[in-house]
Amino acid sequence: MTIKNVMVIGAGQMGSGIAQVFAQSGFDVKLNDISEESLQKGLATMEKLLSRNVDKGRMTEEQKTETLNRIQTTTSLEEASDRDLVIEAVVENMDVKTQVFQKLDEITPSHAILATNTSSLPITDIAAVTNRPDQVIGMHFMNPVPIMKLVEIIRAIQTSDKTYKTIEEAAKALNKTPVEVNDYPGFVSNRVLMPMINEAIYTVYEGVAEPEAVDEVMKLGMNHPMGPLTLADFIGLDTCLYIMEVLYDGFGDSKYRPCPLLKKYVSAGWLGKKSGRGFYVYE
DSSP, X not given: OOOOEEEEEOXXXXXXXXXXXXXXXXXXXXXXXXXXXXXXXXXXXXXXXXXXXXHTTSSOHHHHHHHHHTEEEESOGGGGGGOSEEEEOOOSOHHHHHHHHXXXXXXXXXXXXXXXXXXXXXXXXXXXXXXXXXXXXXXXXXXXXXXXXXXXEEEOTTOOHHHHHXXXXXXXXXXXXEEEEESOTTTTHHHHHHHHHHHHHHHHHTTSOOHHHHHHIIIIIHOOSSOHHHHHHHHOHHHHHHHHHHHHHHHOOGGGOOOHHHHHHHHHTOOBGGGTBSSSBOO
């Protein structure tokens, strides 16, 4: 099957980024959200990023206009009735995601593939609530989507080879690098990354070093482009905590136990860059 028509559900940072890269690659895109305000904010973000590409000579003004013209916005899931692929990028909550997939299963054509951008939740469980589990798959894009090359493609136990191959080809059409991963908590990216971030938080919690020192060690000693605590603030400490809880619940191993300091910061509303304060203070 060749994918031509795509819907992205959720117009936040990830969803709008996914919609942008599909539109830039020539796909017909519908961007869905329950909030018209979120849709307009997502479009404004895309226009800003595309204008920056024009200014830097990466694309022409005509290409920018063509990209934006390929994107329609809608607050109705019923608009998914003509899509070949639907990618869900809503809040990282299993109940919300399964409700979305049950509705999509009723609305979309029988050939449509249903994908989720979840960063840690089990694809197998999401697939199980549909009548087409072999056509459900994970497409975990990295943030920021227009820049990062990786797409983790996560196979549920039910995912067919045909579905996998179709999504692999779609990722390549976006000029991304697809990497096949099986369905385990955190997949590969967050199973490796989040315990590192959690351990960095433990070093602050135990008084080993201040946040600035931890980040400097990892940047200068390990050649990381960004320190783990800066990265945690960028991701969102609430998201980091949620993923650690998924890992801890999924594996039952104490090495995934969220640091008490991470829990305390989230309880205080210190969520990182988006709230103005995390391990660092943002203006």
